[in-house]
Amino acid sequence: DNEVVLYGQVNLGLNITTAGTDQLKVSNISSRIGFKGQEDLGGGMKAFFKVETGIGPDSAPASSFGSREAWVGLKGDFGSVGLGRGKTPYTLATEELDPFYFNESLGLTNTSMSNYRANNSIRYDGEFGPVSVAVNNSFGEDKTAGKNASNEISASVKFSGQGFAVFGAVNSNKPGGAKANDAYLVGASANIGDLNLGGAVQHTDDAAGKNDDVLLLVGYTMGNASVQLGGIVYDEDRKTKDQVTAGFYYSLSKRTTILTEYTSNYVGVKNDNSFIVGLAHSF
Amino acid sequence: DNEVVLYGQVNLGLNITTAGTDQLKVSNISSRIGFKGQEDLGGGMKAFFKVETGIGPDSAPASSFGSREAWVGLKGDFGSVGLGRGKTPYTLATEELDPFYFNESLGLTNTSMSNYRANNSIRYDGEFGPVSVAVNNSFGEDKTAGKNASNEISASVKFSGQGFAVFGAVNSNKPGGAKANDAYLVGASANIGDLNLGGAVQHTDDAAGKNDDVLLLVGYTMGNASVQLGGIVYDEDRKTKDQVTAGFYYSLSKRTTILTEYTSNYVGVKNDNSFIVGLAHSF
Amino acid sequence: DNEVVLYGQVNLGLNITTAGTDQLKVSNISSRIGFKGQEDLGGGMKAFFKVETGIGPDSAPASSFGSREAWVGLKGDFGSVGLGRGKTPYTLATEELDPFYFNESLGLTNTSMSNYRANNSIRYDGEFGPVSVAVNNSFGEDKTAGKNASNEISASVKFSGQGFAVFGAVNSNKPGGAKANDAYLVGASANIGDLNLGGAVQHTDDAAGKNDDVLLLVGYTMGNASVQLGGIVYDEDRKTKDQVTAGFYYSLSKRTTILTEYTSNYVGVKNDNSFIVGLAHSF
Structure with a gap:
């Protein structure tokens, strides 16, 4: 329990x-190397x-050491408090419906004017029976004589039931001396036998105006193989980007997967298409 | 004994x-990740x-791999010889009286025109009964047709007695083709029961003229808690910087400490104050 | 067999x-830190x-994580297929005759207009009895509307006999929209008791014209000590660079070696000489 683990x-x-x-x-498909560990302090801490x-x-x-996640903290019955850097609760909520390897997010964070990862953060995570909550505040550290510091606050709540989950998240990314960019998300996911279903709606109120985006996901797992299909319909007012992603995965083991993914993004005048065959190996 | 250790x-x-x-x-308070190891070559080497x-x-x-310390070397009864990069003997002598986390040094190296860490070094460390010595030479590698290479030599000696230590250090940092910046330091530390005391005087003779700085430190440890108070009075001629630092530490374990520190630096026209509450975790 | 290994x-x-x-x-003499591992997938894979x-x-x-080598792949009876970055088969062939520490290559790759390491590679390695083959293709990823992508393909074959080996390699480094720079290499090495001998001829056909270079290597090992002497005579047409390198090595253990090397390069008007005494430690 007191060991340092090298993983990646x-x-x-x-x-x-x-x-x-x-x-x-x-x-490259989000390759990483990490060190993590914990120490038992006694008394459940x-x-x-x-x-x-x-x-x-x-x-x-x-490269920058800790470019993905870097945390130090304490956890106990009260939950977990950490200082550091990493994905926000909002980002993690969008990833509830993102089983794809190649595009780290199916796209909701792309249009939300929230940061995918937040620097200089203090974060709380708690579990209360079937409910888990997370709150992260990221200090901008760019205060000057005439301008307040930037700040980004992000929070999520999730209820996990028998084979389903519902969740919501909010993110408010406020540049120093400017209007906050706000994003709101509600979603749900369910597993019915080998079938997985999910959906989410995002409302954004930011420098790009007010928009609503809809995400749908459906997948099917059969032994070592899995197929996933997801799509996002962005608000008509924006008219810049729709997205469909399909993935087929074959697990050679718990740690090694062959993946094929196809993504098509509508970017205003034409579609950008991308197809990948890859090998994903964890250690 | 032949293992590689991951620490940080x-x-x-x-x-x-x-x-x-x-x-x-x-x-961030001097966070780090390191790899170290040794190999028994037989015959005490x-x-x-x-x-x-x-x-x-x-x-x-x-980040730069090895940005703090990087050494390869041999050690035996004769002591230790290393090639690489790291803190100089002079820096390490100033740290004898620096228990604070947030400011890596209580400040003596800041005004000594010595390098905190030295590149391209060859270093000797030896122990002779209660006396330990260290010498480091850092090659400048900036020689040109009309100018000699820079060079920095640093040395220290320390006598460790029963509950006390006295030490001295010298550093000569010579830019290519210019006058050497010299620094001299003598200090002492003592533990009387739960009380720790320390003091040092630094004399510098460099591009900023000749100056004398005085450092005092007092601390008290009570079980898992410790309080430390340190101050530096810089030479009147300089009139740019005085410093007081106070720290309170509570150890949750040998590896995890909650720290609070307060530092006030006089910087010519006003004081810069800094207060931190943090978590320090070693592995 | 499923462990992650830290080495360097x-x-x-x-x-x-x-x-x-x-x-x-x-x-610095090619210092490095690496992580590697493999996972048994069953069925010889x-x-x-x-x-x-x-x-x-x-x-x-x-520093850049993975700056030397970075691979993920599958291997089995068919050989090994990897995606990533690293030394090409051509580079590895030149290293068959390069026992020196300080200069990563005795120089053949220096004049071949091939890349020492190749990015964005797919690679195959196979062993067929005494014959080993390697093929690497590196995708340039610099295609623009009016210009094809760069591409570099590299291949080698080696026959290993009782105390000797013969090998050949080809490399074709084609910049986008320009003529390919081609290099060809044949070589042989032999161990006769404590004596090791080697030689290679390189033919290059590239932007610098057509040239032929000759490399010779002779070495002798006596217990823990080894001496190696190598030279390259570059084609007369080029007249820019000859090279002689001599090395003396004393192994303190399997992992730790004291090395001395002397290299002299003729660079058109004068010789550049370099002498090094060093410590090489592996873990």
Whole structure:
């Protein structure tokens, strides 16, 4: 229980894409290396830490230790309090309906003017029976003589039932001295035998105006194989982006999966299509 | 004995500061991740290595492997010889009187025109009964046709007695083709029951002229709690910086400490104050 | 067999060089830290990964995770297929005759207009009795509307006999929209008791014209000590660079070696000489 764990994922794929020009590429799929651990402090209390770094195995870009997640904190019966950096509760809520490897998010965070990960955060996570809550505040640290600091607050709540879950999240990303960009999300997911279903609605009220986006997901698992199909319909007022993603996965083991994914994004005048065949390996 | 050890610290705090503008921040407190190991070569000889990297868990700045310490060397009855990069003997001498987390040094190295860490170093460490010595030479590697290379040499000696220690250090940091910046330090520390006392005097002779600085430290430990109070009075000629730091620490375990520190620096026209409440976790 | 392994080398030396100006330096000798592992998938199949990062212990330059090698793949009776980044088969063929630490290559790749390591690669390695083959294709990913993507393909074949090996390699590095830079290499190595011998001929047909380079290597091992002497005669048409390298090595253990190497490169008008005494430690 007091051990430091080295863990990670190396995920790479052969990728055909029409974004920009048509290209055949080797693409990184969110590869990472991390160190994490916890220490039993007695009385039900634990200290924990995590430092997770994104890596680009295909072309080795400059890296920043802890670029994905980095936390130190205490947890006990009261829940968990951490200081550090990482995905916000809002981001994690959108990922409830995002089983895809290649695009880290099916897209709801892309249009929400929220940060995918937040720096300089203090975070609380708690579980109360079937209900789990999370709140994260990210300090902007950019205060100047004439301008307040930026700040981003993000919160989520989730109710997990027998084979289903419902959840909601809010995010308010306020630049220093400007109007806050707000996002609201409600969603649900269910497992009926080998079938998984999910859906969410997002309302955003930000510098781009007020918009509503709808996400639907359906999947089916058969032994080691799984197929997932998801789509987002963005608000008509925006008219910039719709998205369909389909994935087929075959698990060679608990740690190793062959994946194929196809994504099509409507970007105003044409569709960007991307197809990838890859290998995802966790350790 | 032949194992590679993964170790580190993740230390973060909520920090209120008046430096620049008043701000509330999440601040990194010298977090690091390292790999170290040694190999028994027989006959009392060992090979050792260490690579320690500074990390910024709060905002993940670009990182450089081995940014804190990186050494390879041999050690035996004769002592230890290493090649690499790290804190100089002079820096380590100033840290004899620096129990504070947030400011890596109570400040003596700040005004000494010595490098906190030195690149391209060859270093010797030896122990002779109660006396330990260290010498480090750092090669500048910036020689050009008309200019000699920079060079920095640093040395320290320490006598450890029953509950007390006295130590001295010298540092000469010579830029290529310019006058050397020299610093001299003598200090002492003592433990009387739960009380710890320390003091040091630094003399610098460098591009800023000749100056003398005085450091005093007093602390008291009571079970898992400890309080430390330190101050530096800089030479009147300089008139730029005085410093008082107070810290209160509560150890949740050998590896996890809650810390609160307050620092006030006089910077010519006003005081910069900083207060932090943090969690320091080692692994 | 399912373990993740942390491994690496910290190699540093005191180096006297005449390249540029005469200098005494502490020089890094290809230090690295890596993580690797494999997972048994059953039926003779394994998943593997490797992420190896170059480090500069002497001065801690900015680092990129996986800067040396980074792979994920599957291997079985058919051989090994990997996606990632690393040394090409051509580079590895030149290293068959390169026992020196300080210069990663005795120089053949330096004049071949091939990349030492290739990004965005798909690679196959196979063994067929005494014959091993490797093929690597590196996708350029720089396609634009009017220009094809760059591409580099590299392949090698090696026959290993009783105390000898013969090998050949080809490399074709094609910039987008320009003529391919081709390189061809044939070589052989032999061990006769404590003596090792090797030689190779390289033919290049690239933007610098057509050239032929010859490499010779001879070495002798006596217990823990080894001496190696290598030279390259570059094609007369080029007249820019000849190279002689001599190395003396003393192993303190399987993991720790004291090395001394001397290299002299003729660079058109004068010789650049470099002498290094160093310590190489693996873990």
